[in-house]
Amino acid sequence: MLKLNNEFYLRADVLQISKDLLGKLLITKMNGKTTSGRIVETEAYAGITDKASHAWNGRRTNRTETMYAKGGTAYVYLCYGIHHLFNVVTNKIDIPHAILIRAVEPVKGVDIMLHRTGKVKADFSLTRGPGNVSKALGIFTQHSGASLLGNELYIANDGFKIAKNTIIATPRIGVDYAGEDAKLPYRFIIKDNPYVSGKKTDNVK
Numbered sequence: 001m002l003k004l005n006n007e008f009y010l011r012a013d014v015l016q017i018s019k020d021l022l023g024k025l026l027i028t029k030m031n032g033k034t035t036s037g038r039i040v041e042t043e044a045y046a047g048i049t050d051k052a053s054h055a056w057n058g059r060r061t062n063r064t065e066t067m068y069a070k071g072g073t074a075y076v077y078l079c080y081g082i083h084h085l086f087n088v089v090t091n092k093i094d095i096p097h098a099i100l101i102r103a104v105e106p107v108k109g110v111d112i113m114l115h116r117t118g119k120v121k122a123d124f125s126l127t128r129g130p131g132n133v134s135k136a137l138g139i140f141t142q143h144s145g146a147s148l149l150g151n152e153l154y155i156a157n158d159g160f161k162i163a164k165n166t167i168i169a170t171p172r173i174g175v176d177y178a179g180e181d182a183k184l185p186y187r188f189i190i191k192d193n194p195y196v197s198g199k200k201t202d203n204v205k
Contacts, residue, residue, distance in 0.1 A: 001158045009071035014097040018044040023162040028137045037104025040193040043172045044186040047096045052178035055096035066145050067096035076144040083131030086139045102130045105195045129197040166191040173198045
């Protein structure tokens with residue numbers, strides 16, 4: 001198993017990185033507890049030109065400053081005051097590209113995930129949707145700004161292969177405020193995976 005390196009995250013094409021993240025393992029090692037899940041759904045946000053991005057038009061706040069960090073940094077923000085949403089910062093410093101991890105398929109530490117989420121049964125809702133991903137894997141806003149090259153929170157390649165014809169591109173979810181940019185095919189899913197959130201068949205390619 002190989003941890004993803006700088007070269008993976010520093011590339012310029014946020015859409016390609018979003019697709020390349022599918023099938024990779026998101027891993028957390030916190031308080032002596034290891035959990036991991038295979039990434040099955042991502043959403044790309046293309047920085048200052050993307051009206052759906054927190055960094056659209058060069059917006060910089062205490063929260064979004066992390067998006068301007070070097071690729072390979074975690075960006076975690078609070079949604080509706082409840083959900084901690086984990087994003088992967090990509091590209092070079094001051095180019096605020098980011099990728100939201102919307103769903104994973106549990107691989108290791110399911111019992112730990114159940115405890116963290118308060119669930120009794122490991123059904124598909126355990127890690128379906130970005131809020132559930134973070135809750136199950138123990139990711140919080142305190143991890144925003146953390147390097148994904150460390151040993152607590154990182155993404156790895158275990159050799160799992162995905163056929164290109166099983167990757168589907170669709171519009172993103174919940175970004176209607178972005179006008180025409182809401183229609184961009186910047187969400188990527190693995191076809192027929194039961195952990196994928198939202199619609200699973202809107203192939204716009």
